[in-house]
Amino acid sequence: METYDVMRTTFAARDFTDDEVSDEVVYRILDNARFAPSGGNRQGGRVIIIKNPDIKRQLGHLCLPGLRVYREQIRAGESPWQSVTKTVVDVEAVAADVSIPTIIPMFDNLQEIPLVMVVAVDLNFVASMDQNLDRIGVISGGSIYPLAWNILLGARNEGLGGTLTTLIATAEPAAQELLGLKSHEAVAALLTIGKPKKQLTKLTRKSVEEFVTIDRADGQAFTG
Numbered sequence: 001m002e003t004y005d006v007m008r009t010t011f012a013a014r015d016f017t018d019d020e021v022s023d024e025v026v027y028r029i030l031d032n033a034r035f036a037p038s039g040g041n042r043q044g045g046r047v048i049i050i051k052n053p054d055i056k057r058q059l060g061h062l063c064l065p066g067l068r069v070y071r072e073q074i075r076a077g078e079s080p081w082q083s084v085t086k087t088v089v090d091v092e093a094v095a096a097d098v099s100i101p102t103i104i105p106m107f108d109n110l111q112e113i114p115l116v117m118v119v120a121v122d123l124n125f126v127a128s129m130d131q132n133l134d135r136i137g138v139i140s141g142g143s144i145y146p147l148a149w150n151i152l153l154g155a156r157n158e159g160l161g162g163t164l165t166t167l168i169a170t171a172e173p174a175a176q177e178l179l180g181l182k183s184h185e186a187v188a189a190l191l192t193i194g195k196p197k198k199q200l201t202k203l204t205r206k207s208v209e210e211f212v213t214i215d216r217a218d219g220q221a222f223t224g
């Protein structure tokens with residue numbers, strides 16, 4: 001595929017056919033995705049391909065408490081899981097409330113997803129330049145998400161689709177235990193990949209003019 005076509009059509013696929021993804025294709029995707037950059041080229045990323053259906057199922061279920069919080073924060077008119085203002089939601093109570101419906105069904109049955117990968121990063125090798133700022137960290141993710149996104153771009157190039165999900169981080173200690181990761185190996189993403197039942201081609205995104213300005217954040221919109 002053309003690079004720009006891949007970039008414009010890699011949507012969040014969550015509904016897949018039963019088609020398996022062969023190890024040969026997975027290897028090819030990873031063998032290209034590995035050229036993603038990381039801070040100082042320290043390459044602290046690691047990928048775990050989950051083949052065991054029971055581990056897939058357990059990982060999906062670990063995402064459910066965080067997903068309930070996500071749902072209730074949307075219902076309360078909040079941007080879910082934002083870190084700037086205090087939530088009105090009782091996070092602990094909501095997380096434990098199994099009567100709250102699952103709004104993203106794939107997490108109930110992750111064992112049905114053809115290809116599940118967990119992307120982790122060893123924080124010993126991450127330059128967290130914003131660690132002394134009085135806000136949530138952002139920079140560390142820059143050393144791992146290019147790899148995760150490259151995997152999804154590669155999957156799209158192979159006629160597949162998938163979603164970068166992060167709810168698993170809300171249950172990181174349990175995920176680390178399940179996967180044999182150490183406490184300094186952060187769980188950055190869980191990727192769900194397969195052959196999408198439907199391929200979206202028109203993604204809803206802001207135009208360049210809506211988020212690009214000249215010289216200052218309050219500068220003139222860039223129109224090209």
Ligand SMILES: Cc1cc2nc3c(=O)[nH]c(=O)nc-3n(C[C@H](O)[C@H](O)[C@H](O)COP(=O)(O)O)c2cc1C
Pocket residue numbers: 010011012013104163164165166167168203204
């Ligand atoms: C950092 C990040 C975290 C995300 N976390 C989740 C998640 O936990 N669960 C999920 O179903 N989708 C998750 N997504 C997928 C987004 O919801 C999706 O990319 C966005 O809604 C755009 O969807 P579209 O490409 O189909 O338009 C995440 C995406 C990103 C980039």
